[in-house]
Amino acid sequence: MSTPPSGPDPTAGPQSSVASQRIAAELREAILAGQIPPGTRLYQEEIAERLGASRLPVREALRILEAEGLTESQANRGARVPLRTMREVEVLYRMRERLEPLALHESLADLPDSTVDRLTEIQEQIEANDDVTGFVTLDREFHLLTYSACPIDTLLATVVTLWNSTQYYRRAFMLYRGQGERWIINAEHRLLLDAIRRRDRIDTERYLAGHIRRTRQELVRHPELFAPSAP
Amino acid sequence: MSTPPSGPDPTAGPQSSVASQRIAAELREAILAGQIPPGTRLYQEEIAERLGASRLPVREALRILEAEGLTESQANRGARVPLRTMREVEVLYRMRERLEPLALHESLADLPDSTVDRLTEIQEQIEANDDVTGFVTLDREFHLLTYSACPIDTLLATVVTLWNSTQYYRRAFMLYRGQGERWIINAEHRLLLDAIRRRDRIDTERYLAGHIRRTRQELVRHPELFAPSAP
DNA sequence: CTGGCACAGAATGGATCCATCATCAAGAGC
DNA sequence: GCTCTTGATGATGGATCCATTCTGTGCCAG
Numbered sequence: 150m151s152t153p154p155s156g157p158d159p160t161a162g163p164q165s166s167v168a169s170q171r172i173a174a175e176l177r178e179a180i181l182a183g184q185i186p187p188g189t190r191l192y193q194e195e196i197a198e199r200l201g202a203s204r205l206p207v208r209e210a211l212r213i214l215e216a217e218g219l220t221e222s223q224a225n226r227g228a229r230v231p232l233r234t235m236r237e238v239e240v241l242y243r244m245r246e247r248l249e250p251l252a253l254h255e256s257l258a259d260l261p262d263s264t265v266d267r268l269t270e271i272q273e274q275i276e277a278n279d280d281v282t283g284f285v286t287l288d289r290e291f292h293l294l295t296y297s298a299c300p301i302d303t304l305l306a307t308v309v310t311l312w313n314s315t316q317y318y319r320r321a322f323m324l325y326r327g328q329g330e331r332w333i334i335n336a337e338h339r340l341l342l343d344a345i346r347r348r349d350r351i352d353t354e355r356y357l358a359g360h361i362r363r364t365r366q367e368l369v370r371h372p373e374l375f376a377p378s379a380p
Numbered sequence: 381m382s383t384p385p386s387g388p389d390p391t392a393g394p395q396s397s398v399a400s401q402r403i404a405a406e407l408r409e410a411i412l413a414g415q416i417p418p419g420t421r422l423y424q425e426e427i428a429e430r431l432g433a434s435r436l437p438v439r440e441a442l443r444i445l446e447a448e449g450l451t452e453s454q455a456n457r458g459a460r461v462p463l464r465t466m467r468e469v470e471v472l473y474r475m476r477e478r479l480e481p482l483a484l485h486e487s488l489a490d491l492p493d494s495t496v497d498r499l500t501e502i503q504e505q506i507e508a509n510d511d512v513t514g515f516v517t518l519d520r521e522f523h524l525l526t527y528s529a530c531p532i533d534t535l536l537a538t539v540v541t542l543w544n545s546t547q548y549y550r551r552a553f554m555l556y557r558g559q560g561e562r563w564i565i566n567a568e569h570r571l572l573l574d575a576i577r578r579r580d581r582i583d584t585e586r587y588l589a590g591h592i593r594r595t596r597q598e599l600v601r602h603p604e605l606f607a608p609s610a611p
Numbered sequence: 612c613t614g615g616c617a618c619a620g621a622a623t624g625g626a627t628c629c630a631t632c633a634t635c636a637a638g639a640g641c
Numbered sequence: 642g643c644t645c646t647t648g649a650t651g652a653t654g655g656a657t658c659c660a661t662t663c664t665g666t667g668c669c670a671g
Contacts, residue, residue, distance in 0.1 A: 167455045168625070193653070203626050205436075208654085212440060216447030218534060224398045225632050225653055240486060240532040247478035255471060301471045303449060303545060307538060314534060399655070424623070434656050439624085456623055456662050 168202050169209035175200055176210060180219050180230055181289075181313065182282075183320055187232040187376070191220060217306075218314040231314075235368075235375035238318050242365035245311050249361060250354035252296040252308050257348055259298035265346055268294055272338050281327070285320045291338065295345060321374045322367065330367065337363075399433050400440035406431055407441060411450050411461055412520075412544065413513075414551055418463045418607070422451060448537075449545040462545070466599075466606035469549050473596035476542050480592060481585035483527040483539045488579055490529035496577055499525055503569050512558065516551045522569065526576060552605045553598065561598065568594075 176196070179185050191211065193204045200207075211228045214220040222228035233241075271291045278284055289312060299305045323330075337360045344352035368374075407427070410416050422442065424435045431438075442459045445451040453459035464472075502522045509515055520543060530536045554561075568591045575583035599605075 170455070194651095204653090205625060205627095208440070209443060209624090212443040212447070216443070224401070227633095227653070237532055237534070240482075240535055243482055244479065244535060244538070247482060248475060251471075251474055251478060301468055303468075303541075304471055304475060307475070307541075310534075310538075425621095435623090436655060436657095440654090458623070458663095 169206040169213065172196070172200050172202060172206055172210035173213040176214060177217070177219060177313075180214075181316055183317055185230055187230045187317055189230045191228045191230070193228075216310075218310040232376040233314070233318070234378050235372050236378060238315055238375060239365060239369050241311055241315050242361060242368065245308070245315070246358050246361045246365070248304070248308055248311065249292075249296070250357050252299050252304050253345075253353050253357055254350055255301060255304065256296050256299040257345065257350060257353060259300065260295070260345070261298070264294060264297065265342075268342055268345070272335075272342060275338065276335055281320070281323050284331075285316070285323060288334075289316065295341075318368065318374055319364070322371060325374065326367075326371060333363070334360075400437035400444065403427070403431050403433060403437055404441035404444040407445060408448070408450060408544075411445075412547055414548055416461055418461045418548055420461045422459045422461070424458075447541075449541040463607040464545070464549070465609050466603050467609055469546055469606060470596060470600050472542055472546050473592060473599065476539070476546070477589050477592045477596070479535070479542065480523070480527070480539055481588050483530050483535050484576075484584050484588055485581055486532060486535065487527045487530040488576065488581060488584060490531065491526070491576070492529070495525060495528065496573075499573055499576070503566075503573060506569070507566055512551070512554050515562075516547070516554060519565075520547065526572075549599065549605055550595075553602060556605065557598075557602060564594070565591075 176185075176191075185191075193207045193211070196210075197204045197207045211220055211222060215222060215228070219230070220228045221231045268291060271287055271294070275284060275287045275291065278287065293309065293312065296305055296308055337356065341353060341356045341360065344356055407416075407422075416422075424438045424442070427441075428435045428438045442451055442453060446453060446459070450461070451459045452462045499522060502518055502525070506515060506518045506522065509518065524540065524543065527536060527539055568587065572584060572587045572591065575587055
């Protein structure tokens with residue numbers, strides 16, 4: 150469950166010496182940015198041609214992304230970006246409510262003060278920014294950075310996978326209805342940031358769980374953002 | 381995050397039409413049975429020759445297993461079965477404590493009565509059996525069967541990955557010190573089974589969380605089963 | 612005797628070519 | 642007119658060959 154030396158780094162840029170990882174990074178970025186929406190069929194040959202490689206590393210890249218929850222594939226039937234139902238996304242959020250507080254707990258002791266300062270900067274950028282796409286990117290960077298000192302690779306990788314799997318719908322919600330939520334998110338982030346600075350394990354877990362829980366409840370109030378339940 | 385049509389089935393036998401999946405199934409079985417212990421280097425060529433295929437599907441199989449937590453690989457440095465530290469296994473158990481009750485919760489409503497009967501049979505086999513390897517296999521079958529009706533593939537796959545990642549150490553513990561624990565496990569299983577039959581969501585989650593938690597506490601009392609913390 | 616460097620062997624990563632399977636459209640039969 | 646079958650097309654899966662990178666050993670210098 151690790152591609153670069155120290156776990157899959159979702160913020161890593163698309164420069165890697167190994168082609169399959171470079172391709173995976175390019176596709177990852179495009180999918181997370183919403184440029185390749187759920188349901189899109191991914192053709193090996195097209196990707197290979199566009200990114201200047203043969204089909205083989207593309208196949209490996211698709212396997213890597215599959216492990217990260219960004220694509221899915223069936224034998225002889227190709228790969229696509231998963232279309233998720235509302236119920237599925239809801240349960241993914243419930244998983245996040247349970248796992249991310251644990252990841253933060255495990256990360257908290259080893260989180261250097263410099264990272265806490267960086268978190269504060271990001272939060273200031275979030276508050277200054279009013280572009281939705283920029284917000285989603287910064288929000289992701291903020292939260293994943295709080296987990297960055299977690300020493301357990303599997304836990305971190307699982308959390309990243311859950312973020313990957315829900316991010317598209319999160320952006321869709323923010324574009325559609327989320328502007329009014331901004332002040333709540335900022336308040337929650339400020340409380341969380343303060344608890345992190347105090348290294349308070351109880352408070353960090355509580356604020357974080359509440360933050361995710363509230364987001365889930367907002368999301369499920371908009372079924373129109375999702376694929377129908379019965380495919 | 382799915383190899384056969386409906387998610388990765390860890391109990392599926394090694395007969396598959398697609399070679400990479402067949403190879404992954406063979407290796408999965410061998411690793412889970414403890415025949416390939418943690419730390420073992422896996423050579424593509426050797427596996428390819430032994431299982432009658434070329435190296436290419438072996439590479440794909442190793443990627444599949446990597447996603448399931450059964451192998452790890454670094455660029456140009458090959459694949460191996462991960463060696464986990466005690467701290468790592470402890471956190472993996474904490475993840476299980478949080479996720480498996482959720483999986484059971486989501487599975488419970490759709491779990492057919494016939495499956496509950498099958499669970500009872502398995503528990504009777506567990507009680508009649510005194511071979512440790514047989515116990516570990518049956519115990520895995522029992523728990524994973526309780527989750528089998530969970531409609532969310534990602535949740536199920538994550539739970540299976542966590543089982544895969546901890547199973548070796550679980551067996552090592554049972555071989556080493558676990559025989560006296562058998563009656564406690566049986567009592568816990570009976571309570572869980574009864575709650576499942578009653579479709580009691582609260583009790584199932586409580587008994588299951590307690591069961592996993594107690595197992596974790598037993599495991600961490602035996603640091604000698606694990607790799608040292610500082611590699 | 613120790614440490615660094617260079618070279619040889621081996622294993623992994625990638626490209627190209629071929630076989631197999633799924634999909635879709637057109638036609639025959641009912 | 643509808644359905645089932647059959648064939649053509651295109652995409653995926655697999656095998657072989659070549660390039661690249663890592664590892665370990667042996668030699669030489671300090």
